[in-house]
Amino acid sequence: ALVPLVKETGALFILDGVCATAAVEEDMSKAYQGNPAYKIDIVLSGSQKAIGVPPGLLLLGFSKQxxxxxxxxxxxxxxxxDIKNWLPIMQNPGKYFATPxxxxxxxxxxxxxTVMNEGLANRYRRHRVIARALRAALATYGMRALAAEDVAAPTLSCVLYPEGIDDAAFRKALAAKGVVVAGALAGLAGKAFRIGHMGNTTLADFRLALTTMAEVLNDLGHSVDAEQAISVLDRVCQEK
Structure with missing residues (x-):
């Protein structure tokens, strides 16, 4: 819906795909509303998120326009x-611009x-399903996702704590057990945490995360049931 709104003004449509590339469709050839002029012009992304490579690469996609x-x-x-400085190198890797x-x-x-062996359609679906299942499982702990499910990201969730849970204590205890989640930012700092579910993560990873979270929450005086959460995780993943 946003592409036509931007393109109608004559501007270029630039997409921030850092947390989306290889997990969400970013088809630069797609003509929105059937108009060949309504396409994504630039995709900016990185290597370290859903692609699953260590940080260090800036990924750019440019349309002819x-x-x-x-x-x-x-x-x-x-x-x-500057993309203009890189074009000659892309056309002839034997030329020198900077040490790659x-x-x-x-x-x-x-x-x-790995991405292509899984298949893009399968990979996109896996991200959507696991994201929905994990948020449903966390809800059994009294943890509510900030975004409504119909607009929530398939790669990252910001999750609100149940009342009485101290953010710093929760994340510190969780990290000590080998599970790391990030703190929320700005006005949500201390009220929520961010958890990624992107790249080559598996259901086994999230079963372990849910079990560890349950241990920490119970230690902090918030009684939860890990078996129930894992049952919800598995059930939602099996739904059509």
Whole structure:
């Protein structure tokens, strides 16, 4: 819905895909509302999220219209990050512009083989299903996802604590047991945590996370049942 709104103004549509690439469809060839002019122009992403590579690579996708827009600019306040400087290298890797992170390229190649072996449609579906199942399981602990399910992300959830749970104590105890979640930001700091469910994570990972969370919550005086949560996780994953 956003692509036509932006494109109607004559602007380029730039998509932040950092937490989405390889987990959510980002089809730059798709014409929205059947209009060939209504397409995504630029995708900005990184290697460290749903692709599952260590951080270090900036991933960019440019449409022909976006490249033409860059060509029309005389100068921009960037050098290393200027796509115009990278195009000759992409066309002929034998040319030199800057020393590439070769080890990261090899890691990226292996990760993308994993992605393509799973199949994009299967991978997108797995992310959607596990995300929905994990949020349902956390709800049995009195933990409510901030976003409504119909607009919630398939790769990351911000989850509100039940009343009486101290954020710092919860995350510290969880980390001591080998499970790391991130604190919430800005006005939600101390009231919620963020948990990723992206990349090559599995149901086994989240069964372990739910079990560990239950141990911590019970230690903090909030009685929960890990078996019930895991049962919900598995049941939702099996639903059509």
């Amino acid at each position: 976006a490249l033409a827009a860059r060509e029309a600019m005389e100068r921009i306040p960037a050098y290393y990050g 992170a070769v080890n990261m390229f090899y890691a990226y190649e292996v990760a993308m083989q």
